[in-house]
Structures are given as structure tokens and as C-alpha cells.
Amino acid sequence: MDETAQKRLDSLLAYIESDGRICPMPQPWDRLWQMLPGRQRQGSSWNPPPPLILAAWWASSASSKLARLDVHIRYAAEHDALARVDDYLRNLPEDQWAYGDGTETLAEYRHRVALPNPEGEKHGKES
Numbered sequence: 001m002d003e004t005a006q007k008r009l010d011s012l013l014a015y016i017e018s019d020g021r022i023c024p025m026p027q028p029w030d031r032l033w034q035m036l037p038g039r040q041r042q043g044s045s046w047n048p049p050p051p052l053i054l055a056a057w058w059a060s061s062a063s064s065k066l067a068r069l070d071v072h073i074r075y076a077a078e079h080d081a082l083a084r085v086d087d088y089l090r091n092l093p094e095d096q097w098a099y100g101d102g103t104e105t106l107a108e109y110r111h112r113v114a115l116p117n118p119e120g121e122k123h124g125k126e127s
Contacts, residue, residue, distance in 0.1 A: 001077060009077050012086045016069065020099040020109050023065040024089070026053035028096045032088060033072060037079045048075040062102030 001009070015021075023029055029051040033039070040047050052060040052068050060068075076085040099109035 008082055022062045022098045022102045023069045025096050025098055026057055028092055036075055037081050048072055065102045
């Protein structure tokens with residue numbers, strides 16, 4: 001991978017983890033996986049592995065979801081699809097991302113951790 005692609009990869013990974021993002025919600029995550037070039041069935045599985053959606057959504061930890069998304073992004077980088085994936089993920093509305101524990105919306109996450117909302121008001125319990 002050349003230096004420009006590496007910088008784009010690093011920037012995208014940092015963007016994803018900012019603001020408590022974990023992974024796209026199930027439908028947009030499946031759309032991301034569908035856009036990965038060269039997906040192949042290998043026995044009973046796939047390369048790259050599918051997103052952790054459907055029953056796996058509820059059974060998987062936030063760290064597992066983040067790791068699987070990382071696999072998808074690195075796969076895209078290795079298959080000359082990073083620019084497309086980068087554009088797709090950066091343009092996903094915030095309500096299309098899972099936050100915190102990997103199942104929360106941004107509003108739920110902000111409320112739980114008492115982050116300021118965009119208007120500057122606090123959510124959650126005050127100390």
C-alpha cells in the first residue's frame with residue numbers, strides 16, 4: 001500500500017472510532033459488505049467474512065463488531081476499493097451508525113455517557 005492509501009486508511013479508522021462509533025447499523029453495514037470487490041464463498045464461510053448482523057448483531061460485542069469492520073476496511077484497501085468505502089462511511093448519517101455497546105444509537109449513547117448534544121445541552125445523569 002502506498003503512503004497516500006495508508007494515510008487514507010489511518011484517517012478512516014480514526015474517524016470511525018471518533019464520537020464512540022462502532023460500526024454501521026445492520027442494513028448499511030450489509031450494503032458496505034456487498035460493495036467489497038471479489039467477495040468469495042469459501043466452504044461454509046465467506047472472504048471477507050460477512051458483517052455481524054441478524055442474530056450475530058445481538059450476540060456480538062462492540063469490540064467484535066469494530067474488529068469485523070476493520071477487516072472489511074482493510075480488505076477494501078487491499079482490493080483498491082478504499083476510496084469508495086471511505087466515501088460511503090463518511091457520508092453515512094449519524095443515525096446509521098451503532099455507538100457505545102455496538103447496538104446503541106447516538107442519542108442513546110450520549111444519554112448513557114452524558115455527552116453534550118450538538119446544541120451544547122448535557123444528557124444523562126448529572127453528578
